[in-house]
Amino acid sequence: MFIVGELINGMYKKIGQAIKAKDKTVIQECALGQVKAGADVLDINCGPASANPLSDIQWLVEVIQEVTDQPLALDSSKPQVIESGLKVIKNKVMINSTTADQEKLDLLIPLAKKYNAKLIGLAISAKGIPQNKDQRLELAANIVANCAEQGFPVEDLYLDPIVLPVNVAQAQMRDILEAIREFKIISEPPPKTIVGLSNVSQGSCARGLINRIFLTMAIAYGLDAAILDPQDKELMDAAITAELILNKQIYCSSYLEAYRKK
Amino acid sequence: MVKELMLEKWSGVVARVQIGATKEEGGSRSNVVKVGGQATLPFLFAEAAIPQKPVIAFEIWDIPPQEWPEELSRCYGGSLKDPLLWAKKCVEEFKAELLCIRLQGAHPDFGDKTPQQEAALVEELLKAVSLPLIILGSGDDAKDNLVLPACCEAARGERCLVGNAVQDNYKTLVAAASADGHSIIAESPIDINIAKQLNILISDMGLPLERIVINPTIGALGYGLEYAYSIMERARLAALSGDKTVASPFICFVGQESWRAKEARASMREFPAWGEESERGIIWEAVTAVALMQAGGDILVMRHPRAIEKINKYIDKLMS
Numbered sequence: 373m374f375i376v377g378e379l380i381n382g383m384y385k386k387i388g389q390a391i392k393a394k395d396k397t398v399i400q401e402c403a404l405g406q407v408k409a410g411a412d413v414l415d416i417n418c419g420p421a422s423a424n425p426l427s428d429i430q431w432l433v434e435v436i437q438e439v440t441d442q443p444l445a446l447d448s449s450k451p452q453v454i455e456s457g458l459k460v461i462k463n464k465v466m467i468n469s470t471t472a473d474q475e476k477l478d479l480l481i482p483l484a485k486k487y488n489a490k491l492i493g494l495a496i497s498a499k500g501i502p503q504n505k506d507q508r509l510e511l512a513a514n515i516v517a518n519c520a521e522q523g524f525p526v527e528d529l530y531l532d533p534i535v536l537p538v539n540v541a542q543a544q545m546r547d548i549l550e551a552i553r554e555f556k557i558i559s560e561p562p563p564k565t566i567v568g569l570s571n572v573s574q575g576s577c578a579r580g581l582i583n584r585i586f587l588t589m590a591i592a593y594g595l596d597a598a599i600l601d602p603q604d605k606e607l608m609d610a611a612i613t614a615e616l617i618l619n620k621q622i623y624c625s626s627y628l629e630a631y632r633k634k
Numbered sequence: 635m636v637k638e639l640m641l642e643k644w645s646g647v648v649a650r651v652q653i654g655a656t657k658e659e660g661g662s663r664s665n666v667v668k669v670g671g672q673a674t675l676p677f678l679f680a681e682a683a684i685p686q687k688p689v690i691a692f693e694i695w696d697i698p699p700q701e702w703p704e705e706l707s708r709c710y711g712g713s714l715k716d717p718l719l720w721a722k723k724c725v726e727e728f729k730a731e732l733l734c735i736r737l738q739g740a741h742p743d744f745g746d747k748t749p750q751q752e753a754a755l756v757e758e759l760l761k762a763v764s765l766p767l768i769i770l771g772s773g774d775d776a777k778d779n780l781v782l783p784a785c786c787e788a789a790r791g792e793r794c795l796v797g798n799a800v801q802d803n804y805k806t807l808v809a810a811a812s813a814d815g816h817s818i819i820a821e822s823p824i825d826i827n828i829a830k831q832l833n834i835l836i837s838d839m840g841l842p843l844e845r846i847v848i849n850p851t852i853g854a855l856g857y858g859l860e861y862a863y864s865i866m867e868r869a870r871l872a873a874l875s876g877d878k879t880v881a882s883p884f885i886c887f888v889g890q891e892s893w894r895a896k897e898a899r900a901s902m903r904e905f906p907a908w909g910e911e912s913e914r915g916i917i918w919e920a921v922t923a924v925a926l927m928q929a930g931g932d933i934l935v936m937r938h939p940r941a942i943e944k945i946n947k948y949i950d951k952l953m954s
Contacts, residue, residue, distance in 0.1 A: 622872050622880060624831035630879045633834070 373611045374597035376445050376466070377411030378570065380432065382419015391418060391428050396435040403436045409602040410632050413466055414440075416457070417447035425450065429457040437462050445492070445599075451479045458487050466490040468599075469532065472497045472511040477518045490528045491519070492566055495551070501534060505547035508533050509554055516558045530566040530597055531555045537574040538582060545586075552593045566597040584610040591615060608632075641681045644874040647673045648932075649844045649881050650686075651817055653732065654766025655793035660815070663792065664764035667732050669847075669932040670883040675870065676930050677952050687953045688927050690942050691732040691768055691935045692724040693889050696747065696755055697739035702937075703899045705915050709939050717755060718762045725763050728939045734768035735759060740781045741772035749784035757788045768795045768819075768885075768935070775803040783810035790814040795885070795933075797821060798849055801832050808839045817845040819885055824851045824858070826865050826880070833879050847933065848882040854891040854898075854922045862886075866929040886926045889937030892919035916941045924948060 379402050382388040390398035403414055414436060418428040425448065433444060443464035446457040454467055469492035470480040484491040493515035495508040502508045512531045519529050533551040536544055548567075556562040572586045573579035584607050587598060591614040602608060612631045615621050624630060650671040655661025667689050674682035698714040699707070713719040717735065724730040737752050739745040756769060769785050771778030782796060783806060797819025799807045804820070811818050820836055822829035829848055837843050848869070852862035866884055873881035892898055898915035900908065908914060919941035923934050927949070936942050 622826055622830050622868070622877065624827045624834065624879075626831060626834045630830065630834055630877075633837075633879065 373591065373595075373615055374413070374564075374566075375411050375602050375608075375611075376413045376415050376468075376566070376597060376599040377406035377409075377602045378415050378568075378599050379406055379601060379603070380414060380436070381417040381447070382422050382428075383417070384419075388419050388421055391422060391432065394431065396438075399432060399435050400439045403440055403442075406602050407440055407442050409605075410608055411442070411602040413443045413445050415445040415447045415468060415599055418453070425453045426456040429453055430460045433457050433460050443490075451476060451483070454480070455483060458483060458489070461487065464488075466492065466530075468492045469494050470515070472514045474518075477515065481518060481522045481524050484528075485522065485524050490530060491524065492530045492532055493519075493563075494532045494534060496534050501536070504544070505551050505554070508547070508551040509558070512551070512555050512563075513558050516563055519563075520559065526559050526563050527561045529563040531563050532566050532568060535567045535569065535571045535586075537576065538572055538586075539574075539576045549589055549593045552590055552595050556594055564596040565594065566599065567595060569598050569600040580604065580606060583607055587611055588614045591618065639680055642674070644673055644682060646874045646876040646878070646881055647671065648870070648873055648883055649846070649878075651795075651844060651847055651883050652793060653768065653795045653817065655791060655815070659793070660791040661793055662760065662764065663766050665731070665766070666793075667766050667933075674874065676928055686932070687949050688931060689732055689933055690730075690923075690945060690949075691734040691933055692728065692730040692939075692942065693734045693736060693887075693935050693937050694720045694724065695736050695738050696752065697745055699738070700744075703893065703911070703915060705912050706893055706938055718758060721759055721763045725765060728942065730765060732768065732933070733759075733763065733765050734770060734935045736770040736772075737781060737785070738772050740777055741774050742777060743774075744772065746777075747781075749781045752781045753784040753788040756785045760789060760792060766794070767792065768797070768933075770797055770819075775800075779803070779806040782807050786810040786814040786816055789816065793817065795819060795847060797847075797885075799832065799836060801828055801835070804832065804836060805839065808836050808841055811845075812839065812841045817847060819847050819849045820882070821849040821851060824853070824861050824865055826869055829865075829869060830877075830880050833882060837879075843878055843882065846882045847885045848880070849885050849887070852886045852888070852891055852922075852926060854888075854895045855918060855925065856897060857891065857895055859922060859925055863925060863929040866926070866931070870930040883932035884926075884930055885933040885935065886923075886931040888923045888926060888931075888934045889919060889941075890935070892922045892941075893937055916944070920944045920948075 416432045418425040422428045445466040445468045446454045447468040467489050470476045471494050495511040533548045552565045573582035648670040654663035654666035671685040713723045739747045794816045796816045798821035820832045869880040898918040923945045
């Protein structure tokens with residue numbers, strides 16, 4: 373499982389304050405803690421409260437690059453914020469994210485190509501949130517077609533079916549899971565799949581349990597990557613075990629530790 | 635239509651292990667043997683780098699082997715009685731690159747030699763020949779825990795490969811090898827799960843994965859070869875996919891297993907249809923070696939000089 377650590381987000385109080393006060397220790401500790409817990413990529417989001425996201429994202433990239441060469445995911449709905457972050461990137465990079473809207477695809481795919489970045493494509497457009505599996509597939513196919521046309525390698529594309537909270541859209545959960553499986557047959561080589569996990573339990577009780585079970589089921593449907601809290605040990609253990617059951621890892625008594633050592 | 639090779643893109647690589655240390659490296663070997671480092675399955679040169687060739691170690695014993703068939707014993711003649719002569723014969727006559735000394739005589743049932751005697755032998759052997767050395771215990775855990783640490787100390791700094799560490803008995807050997815700068819053979823009973831677990835246990839003791847070689851336990855042709863093959867293949871596929879805990883080079887005791895086979899030992903008198911026993915054992919050992927190299931074997935410990943000659947030619951052909 374390809375883990376994108378979600379904790380460096382200005383939406384979290386401690387991170388938001390650290391961005392504001394330019395306290396790099398808090399950011400660096402958060403980065404290293406996530407890497408230690410098994411994050412393959414660190415997501416970076418200045419958060420909604422950032423007064424100056426163009427410079428804040430550059431500061432975040434630079435202070436994190438001081439302590440780790442782990443890949444970074446530049447997370448913003450504004451392409452110019454992502455572009456600003458890319459200007460100072462040294463580590464490997466992922467763009468989080470484009471939607472299926474043409475103007476965003478036209479901006480972000482060339483940027484991803486230029487910086488050799490992986491790209492997250494959300495199955496969503498300005499028209500609104502998809503309501504079923506077919507709408508998700510249509511949006512995803514549009515993103516894949518654009519990547520293919522512009523010569524961006526589809527195996528570096530991570531399609532996100534848009535996970536909705538289970539207490540809001542219970543009827544869509546099966547569609548979301550099936551979309552994960554069907555995204556893989558859009559093209560050859562297939563695109564990768566990713567979910568922003570925490571959303572599934574937004575506003576629910578037993579959030580940890582819901583996250584764990586949804587992730588496990590999504591892995592069974594062929595999910596490649598997830599944006600989540602890697603320091604949630606039970607969640608990580610569930611993901612590792614799900615992959616074990618699918619024979620993606622060789623069993624041994626210490627398989628949980630072995631995964632974290634990789 | 636142009637035929638295109640379907641090439642796999644692997645993310646992992648087999649660990650590089652060096653056997654032997656030169657004077658500059660703190661030892662006294664004239665040459666060293668390197669294995670591992672490959673980033674693809676055996677001999678798929680078009681796919682990725684294969685920096686080292688498989689290497690053969692000549693197996694020698696500290697006591698004359700009792701149960702070796704005549705065909706095998708006669709290649710070494712009187713030198714079987716003197717491990718130093720035996721070692722020199724391998725080097726001078728058969729151009730060995732690597733030696734594997736089995737300290738069978740330390741076994742309580744086969745002479746019960748003391749740790750001091752075996753350590754002295756290792757020391758003399760290192761003086762008599764300048765090849766890198768693999769040192770094997772007698773197979774008696776309690777005795778090996780006394781003998782092997784003494785030998786590790788006697789060979790300090792020579793970067794030998796020492797074995798076998800097993801799941802129920804690895805701590806003493808790992809501590810000794812670690813302290814004296816040697817690498818370890820981790821043995822598992824044709825069991826991928828145990829092979830992985832043992833590698834983790836050993837590395838948890840602080841020995842880096844670059845100093846571990848996996849002995850997957852093999853069977854000869856007709857005696858479980860395909861089980862060993864599939865275990866090795868599975869481990870190697872996992873290693874190339876990024877699982878470092880199984881990304882160790884393999885050592886295969888080809889001679890030991892092949893010469894136990896009835897087909898290698900039985901005389902023509904017993905089985906006229908099987909043909910000359912003088913050829914049969916050599917072929918049995920060579921065929922077993924070929925198959926295990928294709929499964930990913932990096933170090934093949936072999937016995938018959940003619941089987942070794944055949945395999946060396948085969949390796950050269952494949953690597954050229």
